[in-house]
Amino acid sequence: MVQSSVLGFPRMGVNRDLKKATESYWGGKISQRELLAEGKRLRGEHWKIQKEAGINIIPSNDFSFYDHVLDHIQLFGAIPEKYSKHNLDPIDEFFAMGRGLQSPHTPEAAAVDVPSLEMVKWFDSNYHYVKPTFQDGQNFKLSSNPKPVAEFLEAKEAGIITRPVLVGPVTFLALGKADRDQNVVPISLLHKLLPLYEEILVKLKEAGAESVQIDEPCLVLDLPPKVRNAFKPAYDKLSSLGGKIPELVVATYFGDIVHNYDVLPSFSSLHGLHIDLARNPEQLETVIGALGEKQLLSVGVVDGRNIWKANFKKAIETVETVVQKLGKDRVIVASSSSLLHTPHTLASEKKLDEDVKDWFSFAVEKTKELAIIAKAVTDGPASVREELEANAKSMEAKATSKRTNDPKVKERQSKITEEMFNRKSPFPIRIAQQQEKLNLPLFPTTTIGSFPQTKEIRIQRNKLTKSEISEEEYEKFIEREIEDVVKIQEELGLDVYVHGEPERNDMVQYFGERLTGYVFTTHGWVQSYGSRCVRPPIIVGDISRPAPMTVKESKYAASISKKPMKGMLTGPITCLRWSYPRNDIHQSVQAEQLALALRDEVVDLESAGVYVIQVDEPALREGLPLRQGLERDNYLSWAVKSFRLSVAGVQDSTQIHSHFCYSEFQDFFKAIADLDADVLSIENSKSDAKLLKVFVDEAYPRHIGPGVYDIHSPRIPSEDEIKDRIEEMLQYLKPEQLWVDPDCGLKTRQWKETKAALTNMVNAAKFYRQKYSKSS
Ligand SMILES: Nc1nc2c(c(=O)[nH]1)N[C@@H](CNc1ccc(C(=O)N[C@@H](CCC(=O)N[C@@H](CCC(=O)N[C@@H](CCC(=O)O)C(=O)O)C(=O)O)C(=O)O)cc1)CN2
Ligand SMILES: [Zn+2]
Secondary structure: OOEEEOOOOOOOOOOOHHHHHHHHHHOOOOOHHHHHHHHHHHHHHHHHHHHHHOOOEOEEOOOOOOOHHHHHHHHOOOOOHHHHOOOOOHHHHHHHHHHOEEEOOOOOOOOEEEOOOOEEEOOOOOOEEEOOEEOOOOOOOOOOOOHHHHHHHHHHHOOOOOEEEEEOHHHHHHOOEEOOOOOOOHHHHHHHHHHHHHHHHHHHHHHOOOEEEEEOHHHHOOOOHHHHHHHHHHHHHHHOOHHHOOEEEEEOOOOOOHHHHHHHHHHOOOOEEEEEOOOOHHHHHHHHHHOOOOOEEEEEEEOOOOOEOOOHHHHHHHHHHHHHHHOHHHEEEEEOOOHHHOOOOHHHOOOOOHHHHOOEOOHHHHHHHHHHHHHHHHHOHHHHHHHHHHHHHHHHHHHOOHHHOOHHHHHHHHOOOHHHHOOOOOHHHHHHHHHHHHOOOOOOEEOOOEOOOOHHHHHHHHHHHOOOOOHHHHHHHHHHHHHHHHHHHHHHOOOEEEOEOOOOOOOOHHHHOOOEEEEOOOOOOEEEEOOEEEOOOEEEEEEEOOOOOOHHHHHHHHHOOOOOEEEEEEOHHHHHHOOEOOOOOOHHHHHHHHHHHHHHHHHHHHHOOOOEEEEEOOOOOOOOOOOOOHHHHHHHHHHHHHHHHHHOOOOOOOEEEEEEOOOOOHHHHHHHHHOOOOEEEEOOOOOOHHHHHHHHHOOOOOEEEEOOOOOOOOOOOOHHHHHHHHHHHHOOOOHHHEOEOOOOOOOOOOHHHHHHHHHHHHHHHHHHHHHHHHHO
C-alpha cells in the first residue's frame, strides 16, 4: 500500500501553548518540571492528531523547546565553552545559547553574561534556526539521555511507533560556521561527527525505531565541492552498519536536487529518499532514474509552506505516475516539508468568510489531505469519492471567484511608466538637500522603528478587538504612547526619532489589515523563532489601499517632536514574503500591487510633513531563490523594481531609509545598491565587521548604519563594546557615511534594558562625534 507521512508538525499547540510555557519558565513563573510536562503534553497531542487523521508515518524529535538545530547542537555537545563553563542545567544552557543569559551576581553564584548564538533564516522561510558555531579542534560528545531516543520512547509508551527526525550530518555542518577568530572549516569535522550519528542510530534501533528520517535539505543548494563530496563517505559509512541501525530515509525540501545528481548514488542503498514535488515537480523523473532498485520514494505533494488546499486531482495524478513506475509499496505520500511553516488548525478560525475558508488547509487539515491522497491511490478513488468531489468543488470555486480580480488594480498596473522607478536626482544632489533640511550631526543616532510592545499595549489592543473600548479610546491611548516614546528619545538624546509603532500588532499583519485583497486569521500563529510567533495575513485577491494606513500616527508624532521624525513602512517584498501569497498569479505581480499601494502612502506621509521615511525590506534577502542563476536574477530584478516604485514618488529633500536584518548582504549587494535608498540600516552586530568591506570594494556612496548591538536578547551591551563595534566599522566606512543604530526594532524588549542599551549607544556615538569634529 501507499503510505502517508508527515515530515514535521508545528510545535506551538492550538493556542500557542508552548510560547506561554517557555515564556512563563523564563519569567520564573513555572518550574522546569512544569515546562517539561507541557512539552510532553504537546508532543502527545500532536502525535494523536496525526494518528487519528490516518497518517502511517508520524515524526518524533520534530518538537523543540526553541529550535531543532539548537537541539542538535546540544545533542552533539557542540556547545561553545562560554556556555558550558557555567555548569548550567541542560535546559538552561540550551536557552542560554538560544537567547543569551545575563544573570546578576548572587552571593552563591558568579554572574553569567553570555550573548546568544547567531540566529539565521531557515532556507527561504521566515523561521529562524540557531547557527552551529565550531571551534578549531572541535570535538563532539553525545548528550546523556539523547532527546531523539527519549521522545521515541515517549511516543512508544503512548502506543505510537514514530519515525524520529534527525538533521543530517552534512546539513548540520554545512549550516554551521567557525566561531569568531576561529578558522575551522565545518565540513572538515565530518569524520568526528559521524561516530555520534552511528551511536544515536544504534540507540534508536535498540529502542525499537524501524526507520529514521534524516534531513539533508542543503542538497537543494549550490554546494561547494567539499560539501558535495562529503555525502558519499558519510552515507557509505552509515549504510555499512546494516541491520544495526534503523532504515534511513533522506529528506530534501524547498528545492530540487537535480543539480546534485552525482550525490544521489550515495543514498541508493538507503531505505528511501524524500523530494519536494510541491515546489519542483519537474525533478521527479531524474530522481526516479537515480533511485536504487528497492528504494522507496517519498513524494512531497502537500505543500508544507503555504495554507492553500492541495489539489487532489493533480496530487493523485502525480502519485499515480510514481506508483506506475515503482509499485505501491515503494511510494510514500508526504508533506513537501515539515508543516512547521503552517498554522495549527483551520478549525480555530471562526471569523473567516466561509467561501475563502474553503480554500485553505492548515497543519491539521493537511495531515488529513495526506491520508486521503494515500487512500485514493491505494484503494482507488471510489474509496474517498466524497472527499474528492468536495475538493474539486472548492478548486473550481476559487478559480472562478470574484474576490480575486479587481480591474481597477490591473488598469493602474498597466499604466506604470519607467520614470516612476527613479528618484528625481542622483544621491549627491539629494543628500545635500536632505542635509539642509534635517541638519543632522556626524554619526547620527536612530532606532529601527519599534519600541517595546508592553503588556499594557497588547491589553488595550485586545480590548479594542473585543470592542471593550472604543476606537477613540484606543487612539487616545496610542497618542499617549507616542508622546512617551518621543519624550524618552529626547531624554536619550537620539537624533532621528521614530513613533515606536505601538499601534502595530505586527509589521506585516498591520498593513495587510489595511489593504484590500487580504484576509486574516485569528489563531493562525506560526513560529518565527524561539517563542516568537507571527500570524501571516493571506493574500487572496488584487491588492489596493482604500485609505492612508500610517499617516495619522506619524503626523502626530512629527507634530510633537523637536527633531526629525522617521515615518515607518513595511516594503512590498516583505509584505509579500511574510504573508501567504496567492498561488494563482506570479509573486512579481502581487509585489507590484503592494508597491503601488505603498507609493501612495509614502507620498501622503511626505505631504503630512514627514521628511524621513523608512521602508523596511528585511525579507528581501530571504526571498532570494536558493540557487544562483536566472531565477535569482529575475527575482532581484522585480524585487528591486517594486521597492523603487514604492519610494520614488518623493522630493529629493525627503530622505528614504531602508532596513535589513539577516546580514548576508554580500551575496546580493548589487541589488541593495540598486535600491538607491539614501540610508540603509543593516543587522550586523553578530557578524564580523569584515563583511562591511563590500561597501568599500563596491565604492558604495550612500549612508549606512550597521547595527551596533543585538536586539534579540535582553542583554545590555556596554558603551565600550559599542565603541569597539564603531571602531571596527570605521575601518571600512567613512565617518560621514556612518549612522549609529541597533540591529533591528526593539518591540520584543523591555523598557529597562532598552533605555540602558540606548544610553550606551548614544554615548558611544557622542564619543566618536567629538573625536571626529576635533580632527576635522
Ligand atoms: N511577520 C514578521 N516576521 C518577522 C518579523 C516581524 O516582525 N514580523 N521579525 C523578524 C523576527 N521575528 C519576530 C517575529 C515575531 C515577533 C513578535 O514579537 N511576535 C509576537 C506577536 C506579535 C503580534 O502579532 N501581536 C499581536 C497579538 C498579541 C497577542 O498575543 N494577543 C493575545 C491577547 C493579548 C494578551 O493578553 O497579550 C492573543 O491573541 O492571544 C498584538 O500585539 O496585537 C509574539 O510572538 O508574541 C518578533 C519578531 C523576522 N520575521
Ligand atoms: Zn529588522
